[in-house]
């Protein structure tokens with residue numbers, strides 16, 4: 001299927017001129033500017049209101065939505081391998097050293113499980129931090145995603161790593177429903193929690209952002225949501241339809257639109273007006289990932305101005321790529337770890 005507004009594209013390799021010839025990758029290589037600058041330069045090229053990805057070749061779009069291609073410190077495969085190794089090791093360590101409840105069901109489905117890691121010291125109103133892993137809704141698991149357990153539990157935060165049914169077993173609608181039920185489950189099981197904070201990475205940031213739209217009355221419980229940390233996320237799913245990621249996902253335009261918080265969040269408002277939303281992206285994320293985060297922040301904060309609603313902020317994290325941004329959450333002195341702790345304990 002060709003992106004609307006572009007020339008015909010067959011498969012994933014036919015080049016449509018315009019952006020492809022001076023593609024963003026080459027732009028970044030040649031100029032040494034950050035991916036954000038590259039994204040800004042591209043948006044300067046486009047007409048007002050125009051969507052830059054619609055002018056890209058299929059090849060360029062594929063590249064923009066392949067995070068490992070933008071890693072500068074390592075080759076793509078090595079970056080993916082390192083990410084997985086760090087996640088596995090952090091999970092092994094969390095399970096060996098922290099008080100935990102593993103594979104706790106939040107629903108009847110085989111894949112509907114959470115791992116809960118507790119601080120050593122008991123506290124009355126324990127804050128809960130839920131993490132939704134990335135992997136383009138088709139890879140990753142809770143069993144290799146306990147990155148932040150050590151530094152957060154050490155400071156008195158309970159960490160919940162959530163499993164959901166990735167594609168092709170799960171559809172995107174099912175994943176959103178599962179994540180919604182996992183949040184409701186935590187509230188029901190720990191009703192005197194000191195706040196529920198949702199964090200997701202990449203595809204997981206999309207799932208976390210969908211919780212801004214959730215209809216909690218349908219779930220019989222309103223979670224005590226105090227903060228969202230949306231790390232290198234995708235908030236408008238339409239471009240994903242035209243990449244190889246859609247082979248497993250099989251998103252139709254209706255599926256993509258229904259599940260795009262970018263299109264829906266303007267119609268929502270927080271239950272708790274103090275609830276914070278941090279949109280964060282890595283310096284070495286691709287220009288499309290920068291654009292996705294920036295535009296989502298813009299729609300959230302435009303709404304704040306009009307209605308006094310979501311308290312949103314935006315951060316570009318210096319010197320990190322799509323994978324390091326989460327790998328570094330294993331470290332207590334990392335900037336994002338510190339931002340998270342400050343938000344929780346402000």
Ligand SMILES: N[C@@H](CC(=O)c1ccccc1NC=O)C(=O)O
Pocket residue numbers: 066067068069076080083134135136137140201202203204
């Ligand atoms: N095949 C992708 C993998 C990927 O996108 C990814 C891998 C681990 C965690 C998050 C990812 N991206 C979004 O969910 C790549 O090569 O970058």
